[in-house]
Amino acid sequence: MKHIRNFCIIAHIDHGKSTLADRLLEFTSTVSERDAQAQVLDNMDIERERGITIKSHAIQMDYLLDGEKYVLNLIDTPGHVDFSYEVSRSIAACEGALLIVDSTQGIQAQTISNLYKAIEHDLHIIPVMNKMDLPNAMPDEVEDQILELIGGKREDIIHASGKTGMGIENILRAIVHDVPPPVGDSAKPLQCMIFDSVFNSFRGIIAYFKVVNGEIRKGDLVKFMATGKEYHADEVGVLRLEMEPRKMLGAGDVGYIISGIKTSKEVKVGDTITHVKGGCQNRVEGFEEVKPMVFAGVYPIDSDDYEDLRASMEKLQLNDASLTFEPESSAALGFGFRCGFLGMLHMEIIQERLEREFDMNVITTVPNVPYIVHTKKGEQVEVHNPSGLPEQTIIDWIDEPYIHAQIITKSEYIGQIMNLCLTKRGEMVKQEYLTADRVELSYNMPLAEIVFDFYDKLKSISKGYASFDYQPxxxxxxxxxxxxxxxxGESVDALSTLIHFDNAQPLGRRMCEKLKELIPRQQFDIAIQAAIGSKIISRETVKAVRKDVTAKCYGGDISRKRKLLEKQKKGKKRMKQVGNVEVPQKAFMAVLKLD
Structure with missing residues (x-):
């Protein structure tokens, strides 16, 4: 065990984690030149297209130092705030972390929040200053920021570049010398912690785990403690670029197990695997349940695909434990699921993965956050969906979730950012200058206000320099x-929203105007109205497609024309009674992007 090192890479978005991981894999010859490509570990198409990491990726490397061979288990983590659950799971499986800071941008919000997570788990932190080959690097300033944040000595900060490969050897040396080996005992009963799982259509569910104590061999009869189910370990092995089978894994190893599990409910992230005979009694601690931040309805476009959608969601949930869902139905859209996401990007990615990986076309409703409704009888009801709101007459008051937001920005953008936070009902907690031109702003804000477009607006105001992180x-x-x-006159439940009183009027007006553009014209007038209870606050009309019925009347008395027009009027009236209005998918999407 003293030759094993488990470490992860943490940083803000775009600070070069995946690129640096590529260099580490090349330097240790884990990846052959033939397999080498940019972002080797990002194996999803979406990750490559967007240039972001969505999933944590574990891989094992061998490294020779001073004649001794070391096994290094690396986990590359995402940087976006919506995937912070992936980071917390990776941290639980490691003893050390590379903290990567971009030398051209300095420390940003996500760097700080990931660092605190790592310190909570007592990980050894190795600070690395990346992108040192760029002409606009500011090594002295960024070094000062790192020392202010984590202390230590200036010479401990490693200067590196993921592009040129500078400093890679120093990083590997630091990992071997400074990161402690895993603590565990191979003689104790088996205890393995599952930190991720994937679905493979040929081999069933593959669980990734870290062996905390004991040993696991191929063919062992093992038990998953959360579900109590027993399986034979058909194959165990380590995670290289491909999966490599092994006869045995001991304490401290990170690997995978295939045991022919078919149903996704039987594998839970954070669960403990042990032997059926002489196994351990208690589970490994270290995972908190994830709390969704944004709720939205996901419905199949064709209602016959409901069961397929359920199967797809279960397989996705295996690979992304932060997704939660439960069945619900809507008058406008039929049967579907109420899903909980960690943020808007997470929601977008899930929708895209459903389309690409499972060929499921879905409609997503307007996202909202969970509210707690207090009734006049003294009861508390948690509401995830506006249609689940009790009658207005029995509601006493409603509580909404608040977050503490940290924004780090250049001082020249302070005014505009404060303005943005005020329009989003933010209350300032403190303002702190980190350096002469970098400020940290702390706000308490309603979660509902930041769900939609806060992050996009923040980025455009600050020309991409502001970074943002939040905790509930x-x-x-x-x-x-x-x-x-x-x-x-018919309410469309998929478009109803819970909103603060002050913002209702302008939003209602904007929604009506937007829907007027997007709903196709029919043979009859369509009235689009925004209403609060029984009070209409805005109205737009999609005019009917006009058919000239009087064209064949070429003269004669006016009463002949009127007769034809009256006949048409009756037909339109009947059509309006039986005709229903289809709301296209792009109308749902446009309502989300209202400015």
């Missing part, structure tokens, strides 16, 4: 009302 801080009472959208 509980619920506070708010003046919320339900805004309904009516088409020809």
């Amino acid at each position: 801080i509980g619920f506070k009472p708010a003046k919320l009302i339900k805004l309904d959208i009516l088409l020809n």
Whole structure:
């Protein structure tokens, strides 16, 4: 065990984690030149196209130092705030972390929040300053920021470049010398912690785990403690670029197990694997349940695909444990699921993965956050969906979730960012200058206000320089009302939202205007209305497609024309009674992007 090192890479978005991981793999000859490509570990198409890491990726490397061979288990983690659950799981499986800071941008919000997670788990931190080959690097300033954040000596900070390969050897030496080997005992009963799993259509479910204590061999009869199910370990092995089978894995190793599991409910991230005979009694601690931040309905476009969608979601949930879902139905869209996501990017990625990996076309409703409704009888109801709101007459008050937001930005953008936070009902907690031109702003804000477009606006105001991170801080009472959208007097439940009283009027007006552009014209007038309870606050009309019925009347008395027009009027009226209005998918999407 003293030759094993488990470490992960943590950093803010675009600070060069995946590129640096590529260089480490090349330097240790884990990846042959033939297999080498940019972002080797990002194996999803979406990750490559967007240039972001969505999943943590574990890989094992061998490294020779001073005549001794070391086994290094590396986990590359995502940097985006929406995938922070992946980071916390990776940290639980490691003893050390490479903290990577971009030498051209300095420390940003996500760097700090990931660092605190690593320190909570007592990981050894190795600071690395990346992108040192760029002409606009600011080594002295960024070094000062790192020392202020984690202390230590200036010479401990490794200067590196993922592009040129500078400093890679120093990083590997630091990992071997400074990161402690895993603590565990091969003689104790088997205890393995599952930190990830994937679905393979040929081999069933493959679980990735770290052996905390004991040994696991091929063919052992093992038990998953959360479900109590027993399986034979058909194959165990380590994670190289491909999976490599081994006869045995001992304490401290990171590997995978294939045991022919077919149903996804039987594998839970954070579960413990042990032997059926002489196994351990207690589970490994270290995982907290994930709390979704954004809820949205996901419905199949064709209602016959409901069961297929359920199967697809279960397989996705295996690979992304932060996705939660439960069945629900809607009058407008039929049967579907109420899904919980960690943020808007997470929601977008899930929708895209459903389309690409499972060929499922889905409609996503307007996202919202969970509210707690207090009734006049003294009961508390948690509401995830505006249609689940009790009658207005029995509601006493509604609590909405608040977050504590940290924004780090250049000082020249402070005014605009403060303005943005005020429009989003933010309350300033503190303002702190980290250096002469970098400021950290702390705000308490309602989660509902940042769900939609806060991050996009922040980026455009600050020309991409501001970074943002948040933690939930509980619920506070708010003046919320339900805004309904009516088409020809019929409420469309998929478009209704819970919104703060002050914002209801402008949002209702904008939604009606947007829907007027997007709903195709029919043979009859369509009234689009925004309503609060029974009070209509805005209206737009999609005019009917006009057919000239009087064209064949070429003269004669006016009463002949009127007769034809009256006949048409009756037909339109009947059509309006029986005709229903289809809301296209792009109308749902456009409502999300309202500015």
